[in-house]
Amino acid sequence: MAKVESKEKGIPPKAISETEKPKKSQKKTTDSEKPFLKTISGIGPTTRQRLEEAGYGSKESIALATKAQLTEISGIAEKTAALLIREARARFDLGLKKGSEYEASAKTRVKLTTGSQAFDSLLGGGFETGSITELAGENGCGKTQIAHQLAINCVKFLDQDVVWIDTEGTFRFNRIVQIAEAAGMDPDTVLSRITVGRAYNSEHQMALTEEALTMVPNVGLIIVDSLMAHFRSEFAGRGTLAERQQLIGKHLSFISKQAEILNCVGIVTNQVSAKPDAMFFGDPNKPVGGNVVGHTVTSRLMIRKGKAIKRTATLTKSPELPDGKIEFAITGEGVQDYSK
Numbered sequence: 001m002a003k004v005e006s007k008e009k010g011i012p013p014k015a016i017s018e019t020e021k022p023k024k025s026q027k028k029t030t031d032s033e034k035p036f037l038k039t040i041s042g043i044g045p046t047t048r049q050r051l052e053e054a055g056y057g058s059k060e061s062i063a064l065a066t067k068a069q070l071t072e073i074s075g076i077a078e079k080t081a082a083l084l085i086r087e088a089r090a091r092f093d094l095g096l097k098k099g100s101e102y103e104a105s106a107k108t109r110v111k112l113t114t115g116s117q118a119f120d121s122l123l124g125g126g127f128e129t130g131s132i133t134e135l136a137g138e139n140g141c142g143k144t145q146i147a148h149q150l151a152i153n154c155v156k157f158l159d160q161d162v163v164w165i166d167t168e169g170t171f172r173f174n175r176i177v178q179i180a181e182a183a184g185m186d187p188d189t190v191l192s193r194i195t196v197g198r199a200y201n202s203e204h205q206m207a208l209t210e211e212a213l214t215m216v217p218n219v220g221l222i223i224v225d226s227l228m229a230h231f232r233s234e235f236a237g238r239g240t241l242a243e244r245q246q247l248i249g250k251h252l253s254f255i256s257k258q259a260e261i262l263n264c265v266g267i268v269t270n271q272v273s274a275k276p277d278a279m280f281f282g283d284p285n286k287p288v289g290g291n292v293v294g295h296t297v298t299s300r301l302m303i304r305k306g307k308a309i310k311r312t313a314t315l316t317k318s319p320e321l322p323d324g325k326i327e328f329a330i331t332g333e334g335v336q337d338y339s340k
């Protein structure tokens, strides 16, 4: 378990291991309040523990799992897995719906502001809850800065907690303090609501993500910064590409499902590589990770560095917004509108 240590003075952000578990209520629990697995007859304590340890403790996680996942991870019989999934889906209302019913779920989606009006308008109001948005761009373009700003905005405007999976060691206590103060927030309050998992390899990254998203209550924002760094360095040879892509697909689809279930904003940052065939036209860079990443993220933003504080954001994929490009700024106080 990675424990977050901050060299700077002050209160360190919470490490995942210190995350409070949801408080047990004092009153007698009725069947609908009991943990899902306890309400299914035929699931003994050993099976329950195995499922919980594998991240399948709630009806939400089981409802979106496949039989193969449940049997493979927890070693339970296929018949039991099928029964669990059927029950969880029934109770979680994952059956067929009329188009008109989608309006209700669309209304529960919330937009998380970026801090720049131009940036927000590109995104139809801000980063949407319920799905993953990818921030891609060259080193130093500002992906991690945007993530810091969103963490503060999540606490300020959604009054919800943040899960931050840090794969490159670039989460900065000092930046949270500076940007929080500029936003009129108490930095200690903000820091106490960010749970940071420092991931040292891809396996660790996946495990921390699953642990945080199943343990931390009231998540409004999950950040994986960066998605591909470990996968790229660990799976270097061509022969390992298929395995790598399979793992990334699993990692991303877990985050995507959780973002939908928890109705939280999902952000993954991504590196880019040079497109050999685009020397003269368009953006010479493309996000790494291939089709698996390109298809699994719901929205894709390309960030580019301009002179000094100037940045551009280009929306290149969205299920409901037109592509577009805007200018914004990254300053000591965080993400802002750019004025010439």
Ligand SMILES: Nc1ncnc2c1ncn2[C@@H]1O[C@H](COP(=O)(O)OP(=O)(O)O)[C@@H](O)[C@H]1O
Binding pocket: 137, 138, 139, 140, 141, 142, 143, 144, 145, 146, 170, 308, 330, 331, 332, 333
């Ligand atoms: N305290 C600050 N004040 C102003 N700009 C900053 C500050 N910290 C970082 N930046 C800007 O952000 C850039 C780094 O952005 P970062 O988000 O780390 O890039 P990426 O994650 O895309 O590699 C720096 O080069 C600088 O331009």
Ligand SMILES: [Mg+2]
Binding pocket: 143, 144, 145, 170, 225
């Ligand atoms: Mg970064």
